[in-house]
Amino acid sequence: MSQTITRSEVLAAQKGWADALLKISADYKTGGYSKAKATATDVILAAYNYQYSPVAFKPTLTSAPQTFRPTFEGALSYFVGGNPAYPNDKGFALESPTGAQWISYGIENNVIQLDGDLAISMGNISLTDAAGKKTVVDKTFGWDKSSDGTMRLNLHHSSEAQLNQASLPAEDLRQVASNSSYSVKLTDVLSAQTGWCEALIKISADYKSGGFSKAKATAENVIDQAYNYQFGPVAFKPTLTSAPQTFRPAFDGALSYFVGGNSEYPNDKGFALESPTGAPWSSFKVENKVVQLDGDSALSMGNIYLTDAAGATTVVDKTWGWNKSSDGTMRLNLHHSSGVVKPESHPLSPSGAPLYRFLDRADGSHLFTNNVKEIDAITGARFSYEGIGFNTPNNGTQALYRFYNSSRDAHFYTASEAEKNALVAPSSGYAFEGTVGNVLASGSVVATSAPVYRLFNASSGKHLFTIDQLERSNLLASSTGWASEGVGFYV
Incomplete structure (x- = not known):
């Protein structure tokens, strides 16, 4: 079966997702929580x-520190609630905010992009x-x-969604030549x-030093280089836009969002010109929760912290x-930003770092690293990138140690000082490779802390x-020899 995705398959997948949401809600009404949870598990x-x-x-109604749900457990909790590790989840799929059953839906596409098997x-x-109450969300899928044809x-x-009851513009379809x-x-x-962040700061600096015309010229150049508009519509939902101009699939809409000054977009103030306080943007921090690589395409999702010259920080949830292209240029074909969050309502500080996970194709073992030089060195035929293994916590104070055993050709990680001291001994067979970040000390673990599970395969x-949890359960249920060693540490 062909792995190429068609427009009709996209529309069918959207319909299938919405139908499944209605089924979870119907099962909750007729069979209670257990039936709805079983249905949601199958759906996810x-x-x-x-x-x-x-x-x-990134679900609609989530907040830090659990805004993003990269694991099955977090997704299930969002849809049906009932998980004490996610205390704010009410179960979006169970019923509407009015307490009534979801019964119908409508889908309006602004941009659809087709890129081979993506x-x-x-x-x-x-x-x-x-009850007749309608809820509208801006959604990117x-x-x-x-290979079996499953999407x-x-x-x-x-x-x-920020609405004024206006309909979306007609759908733009873009076919991407994959390579x-x-x-x-x-x-x-x-x-x-x-x-991207440095370009935003440059636009703001040029606005302060040279006025609107200089900032606009810089923004035009930035958008030309950073976005894919010269090749087709871009899936762009900026942070501070509302219907009927929520989405900006064309260059003019993007430029207006960044610098304003376009009478066709009367609500645009020029996000790149200055911060909400009126001060120039001056610094930034990127905090990734998920990074996916797929041939000539990539996705990232996380928080961007933008700080202005007055010291005020603005936080946005962002997917890129x-x-x-053939010349090695990375251009944005997708940009979805959620609403601005004030720092005082956002408990995360711009700190912490992801540990990226790589698969050793030679023997099936895994390596975690946050070292950019090592990442460049190992990426290739032997090691394949698997995404962010987990994010180190902002308040982590316990070092996570990395060791290497040459006879087993395997890396090992521990946050236990006693285990670390034993492995440092020459007779252990392990070479100490230093630390790869910090995790939670025992006194900092709370109900919402995430366990990192440790498994051992005696044969290898x-x-x-x-x-x-899903990966852990699948491995333990398999016949490949994996056994649980409990929780390695908490993040």
Whole structure:
């Protein structure tokens, strides 16, 4: 079966997702929580890519520190609630905010992009409950099609729609010429993120030093270089926009959002010109929760912290998607930003760092690293990137130590000082490779802390560490020799 995704398959997948949401709600009404949870479990396993990798999922009604749901456990909790590790989840799929059953929906697409075995859609989904109340969200979906023809979501970013009851513009369809030889590396993504933020600060600096005309010229150049508009519509939902101009699939709409001054977009104030306080943007921090690489395409999801010259910080939830061209240029074909969050209502500070996970194809073992030079050195034929293994916590004070056993060709990780001291001994067979970040000390672990599970395979002598309960359960249920060693540490 062809792995190429068609427009009709995208529309069918959107309909399938919405139908499944209604079924969860109906099962909750007729069979209670247990029936709804069982249905939601089946739906998520069938519709999302959690069995294979972390998913870039930012639900509509979530907040820090649990805004993003890269694991199955977090997704299930969002849909049906009932998990004490996610105390704010009420179960969006169970019933509407009025307490009534979801009964119908409407889908309006603004942009659909087709890229071989990948596809993206951006637009509105409206959900109506039995009381007649309608809820509308701005939604981006991304799919990956497997060799058996199954489409699964690897991206889902929802934000509350700002509406004035106007309909969306007509759908723009874009077909992308895929070329896997233009392979995107993790460092390409990190560099592109930094470049976007630096460009925003430059636009602001040029506005302060040279006025609107200078800032506009800089912004035009930035958009030309950073976005894919010269090749087709871009799936762009900026932070501070509302219907009927929520989405900006064309260059003029993007330029207006960044600098304003266009009478066709009367609500645009020029986000890049200055911060909400009126001060120039001066610094930034990127905090990734998910980074996916797929040939000449890549996705990232997380928080961007933008600080102005007055010291005020603005936080936005942001998803970026890129295509890499034949000249090596990374250009954005997707940009979905949710509403601005004030720092005082955002408990995360711009600190902490992801540990990226790599698979050693030679023997199936895994390596975690946050070292950019090491990432560049190992990415290739032997090691394949698997995404962010887990994020180190902002308040982590316990070092996570890395060791290497040459006879087993395997890495090992521990936050135990006693275990670390034993392994440092020459007779252990392990070489100490230093620290790879900080995790939670025992006194800092709380109910909402995430365990990183530790498994051991006696036949290979290798360990595996995972934050994903689904991966852990699948390995323990398999016949491949994995046994649980409990929780390795908490993040």
